[in-house]
Amino acid sequence: MISLQRSCFLNNTGISGSSSPLSYKLKKLPPASVKVTALGPNKDRNSSVLVENSNPLKEIKDDGSSSVADVDSTSTVAGEDTEDSYDDAAADDQLVTPWSFSVASGYSLLRDPHHNKGLAFNEKERDAYYLRGLLPPTVISQDLQVKKMMHSIRQYQVPLQKYMAMMDLQELNERLFYKLLINNVEELLPVVYTPTVGKACQKYGSIFRRPQGLFISLKEKGKIREVLRNWPQRNIQVIVVTDGERILGLGDLGCQGMGIPIGKLSLYTALGGVRPSACLPVTIDVGTNNEKLLNDEFYIGLRQRRATGQEYAELMHEFMTAVKQIYGEKVLIQFEDFANHNAFDLLAKYSPTHLVFNDDIQGTASVVLAGLVAALKVVGGTLADHRFLFLGAGEAGTGIAELIALEISKQVNMPLKEARKKISLVDSKGLIVKSRIDTLQHFKKPWAHDHEPVKNLVDVVNGIKPTVLIGTSGVGRTFNKEVVEAMSALNEKPIIFSLSNPTSQSECTAEEAYTWSQGRAIFASGSPFDPVEYNGRVFVPGQANNAYIFPGLGLGLIMSGAIRVHDDMLLAASEALAAQVTQENFDKGQIYPPFRNIRKISAHIAADVAAKAYELGLATRQPRPHNLVKYAENCMYDPGYQSYR
Numbered sequence: 001m002i003s004l005q006r007s008c009f010l011n012n013t014g015i016s017g018s019s020s021p022l023s024y025k026l027k028k029l030p031p032a033s034v035k036v037t038a039l040g041p042n043k044d045r046n047s048s049v050l051v052e053n054s055n056p057l058k059e060i061k062d063d064g065s066s067s068v069a070d071v072d073s074t075s076t077v078a079g080e081d082t083e084d085s086y087d088d089a090a091a092d093d094q095l096v097t098p099w100s101f102s103v104a105s106g107y108s109l110l111r112d113p114h115h116n117k118g119l120a121f122n123e124k125e126r127d128a129y130y131l132r133g134l135l136p137p138t139v140i141s142q143d144l145q146v147k148k149m150m151h152s153i154r155q156y157q158v159p160l161q162k163y164m165a166m167m168d169l170q171e172l173n174e175r176l177f178y179k180l181l182i183n184n185v186e187e188l189l190p191v192v193y194t195p196t197v198g199k200a201c202q203k204y205g206s207i208f209r210r211p212q213g214l215f216i217s218l219k220e221k222g223k224i225r226e227v228l229r230n231w232p233q234r235n236i237q238v239i240v241v242t243d244g245e246r247i248l249g250l251g252d253l254g255c256q257g258m259g260i261p262i263g264k265l266s267l268y269t270a271l272g273g274v275r276p277s278a279c280l281p282v283t284i285d286v287g288t289n290n291e292k293l294l295n296d297e298f299y300i301g302l303r304q305r306r307a308t309g310q311e312y313a314e315l316m317h318e319f320m321t322a323v324k325q326i327y328g329e330k331v332l333i334q335f336e337d338f339a340n341h342n343a344f345d346l347l348a349k350y351s352p353t354h355l356v357f358n359d360d361i362q363g364t365a366s367v368v369l370a371g372l373v374a375a376l377k378v379v380g381g382t383l384a385d386h387r388f389l390f391l392g393a394g395e396a397g398t399g400i401a402e403l404i405a406l407e408i409s410k411q412v413n414m415p416l417k418e419a420r421k422k423i424s425l426v427d428s429k430g431l432i433v434k435s436r437i438d439t440l441q442h443f444k445k446p447w448a449h450d451h452e453p454v455k456n457l458v459d460v461v462n463g464i465k466p467t468v469l470i471g472t473s474g475v476g477r478t479f480n481k482e483v484v485e486a487m488s489a490l491n492e493k494p495i496i497f498s499l500s501n502p503t504s505q506s507e508c509t510a511e512e513a514y515t516w517s518q519g520r521a522i523f524a525s526g527s528p529f530d531p532v533e534y535n536g537r538v539f540v541p542g543q544a545n546n547a548y549i550f551p552g553l554g555l556g557l558i559m560s561g562a563i564r565v566h567d568d569m570l571l572a573a574s575e576a577l578a579a580q581v582t583q584e585n586f587d588k589g590q591i592y593p594p595f596r597n598i599r600k601i602s603a604h605i606a607a608d609v610a611a612k613a614y615e616l617g618l619a620t621r622q623p624r625p626h627n628l629v630k631y632a633e634n635c636m637y638d639p640g641y642q643s644y645r
């Protein structure tokens with residue numbers, strides 16, 4: 001008998017270099033141990049028969065051994081089709097095994113997203129892989145497939161429909177999905193990422209078709225290692241994990257937050273070149289406090305209020321421990337869209353033992369610092385010469401503030417505490433000041449300066465007189481006309497960043513920023529805005545989004561075999577990004593390079609992050625590659641089709 005070893009599924013053979021999409025490892029099991037139905041009459045196909053374990057009671061262990069709890073000695077042997085192998089032949093009340101067997105048919109190849117090429121299978125491959133008749137006769141190139149898909153996606157008027165079409169493609173033909181995304185990054189980024197991914201998460205339950213990513217809920221407590229082993233890939237390098245409590249600026253979306261890790265990881269591949277098979281999206285479901293979802297019949301998550309305290313901490317700890325046990329010390333874990341009452345603590349708790357970073361706190365800080373460094377080339381002065389004001393003092397706000405302070409303290413050799421005084425933050429209760437210190441969350445305390453309490457943002461602007469205003473509140477339209485005009489009265493070129501996502505939560509629009517500042521604002525936003533024409537001049541707003549940073553940062557960590565993330569790596573990533581802004585970009589008012597160059601940008605970020613990892617003694621990949629940019633480029637996943645032998 002032949003059975004497919006469980007670990008075979010964990011090895012994505014096509015991607016790791018084998019050129020045969022069917023080159024699964026076959027394992028012999030003791031006779032009669034497994035009920036198998038292989039191919040029918042065409043027995044000479046047996047060399048490439050794929051047979052999975054058909055006995056739900058038989059456990060195949062990772063070392064390849066198996067234990068059979070109950071053996072059906074009347075097993076059907078290979079060579080005959082049997083009726084009972086088809087679910088729809090079973091009586092309604094009969095129990096069936098949903099994954100009893102499969103055969104080397106082109107039919108399954110066409111449904112395997114990692115290897116499917118659709119009409120791009122050539123004649124030889126159609127013969128070799130039993131595809132004859134399963135495809136219409138025409139053979140087309142991947143480039144033509146891209147053209148056709150773009151044409152089809154552009155027919156949809158509603159962004160969510162484009163998103164669904166992209167997700168369908170990802171599930172059907174992974175390489176085509178990535179080719180499409182890479183070749184059309186500026187057009188498709190807003191579809192697979194902010195703002196559309198926000199809408200998708202809000203409607204996740206009702207648009208849910210096929211599960212993507214790994215869902216780990218309280219039901220899996222005590223079994224997380226086993227759950228991780230259900231994932232079909234073993235060689236995982238990056239995990240993006242959320243618990244869905246702060247999805248963009250949309251709040252608690254519970255289990256429906258899964259759209260975010262999926263979107264972020266598709267950018268790891270498209271923008272940073274990390275192999276898709278090395279990426280694992282995870283949603284930790286501890287319930288939701290979103291009443292609307294709890295009462296929504298289509299909600300896909302646990303229908304209970306959020307677990308907190310010890311119950312929450314234990315589940316997270318089990319997850320973090322299992323991840324390290326299964327994937328090793330060098331797997332990168334990106335925390336994404338956790339609420340701030342957990343985000344800072346998780347980062348502090350796991351930074352010393354795991355390769356972790358929080359994208360909202362650290363990735364955002366790095367991208368904003370890059371934009372500021374670039375903006376100073378237009379505005380003049382050093383960071384230390386400027387005054388910064390934030391609306392929003394959570395993960396993004398305090399994360400950015402801290403990295404700016406760190407950079408100032410390095411640049412002018414100033415104590416960090418002093419550097420922090422150049423930065424003020426406003427939260428939902430007003431300006432953060434000393435008199436509030438006892439009631440402030442711990443991450444706000446360093447920002448409590450000596451100042452009178454002030455509630456209103458315009459009053460704060462007029463009192464502090466910032467040169468830079470940054471929105472990280474998650475509340476849309478909070479930079480109103482009065483605020484932008486106040487900034488413009490104080491500064492010849494006010495720097496205004498509306499970072500909150502999605503577009504509906506942006507503190508102001510690009511048009512508002514340019515119009516109310518009479519074309520003087522240096523503006524960037526978290527979600528994209530179209531270019532704006534004002535007084536005959538076209539302004540191209542920048543997109544200050546951590547998507548510029550995390551793919552390159554991640555690649556740099558992976559390629560150097562880094563075992564910890566260090567603040568200096570975030571600074572290195574930031575500098576690398578700022579260095580990619582050209583005079584041509586500045587001339588258009590841009591302080592970020594265009595996303596269409598993102599793979600080149602990511603290679604530079606990765607190289608500088610890796611260089612820092614080597615410098616800090618945190619890199620384990622030896623010897624250090626001589627040319628890190630070239631090395632990064634060579635490491636990058638190429639979505640072009642492979643030829644199958």
Ligand SMILES: NC(=O)C1=CN([C@@H]2O[C@H](COP(=O)(O)OP(=O)(O)OC[C@H]3O[C@@H](n4cnc5c(N)ncnc54)[C@H](OP(=O)(O)O)[C@@H]3O)[C@@H](O)[C@H]2O)C=CC1
Nearest residue numbers: 248249392393394395396427428473474500501526545546
């Ligand atoms: N562009 C990018 O790359 C990124 C953008 N973001 C966006 O930033 C936003 C905030 O994220 P994050 O920092 O993680 O969220 P948090 O919940 O951690 O922080 C939000 C902060 O905004 C404050 N706030 C809320 N309402 C108001 C208000 N009306 N006036 C003033 N302050 C207010 C909150 O005050 P209080 O503490 O009193 O409740 C809190 O300090 C989100 O929209 C997110 O999408 C986040 C990461 C990256």
Ligand SMILES: CC(=O)C(=O)O
Nearest residue numbers: 248337360501545546
């Ligand atoms: C971009 C991002 O990470 C956020 O808005 O949360």
Ligand SMILES: [Mg+2]
Nearest residue numbers: 336337359360
């Ligand atoms: Mg985020």
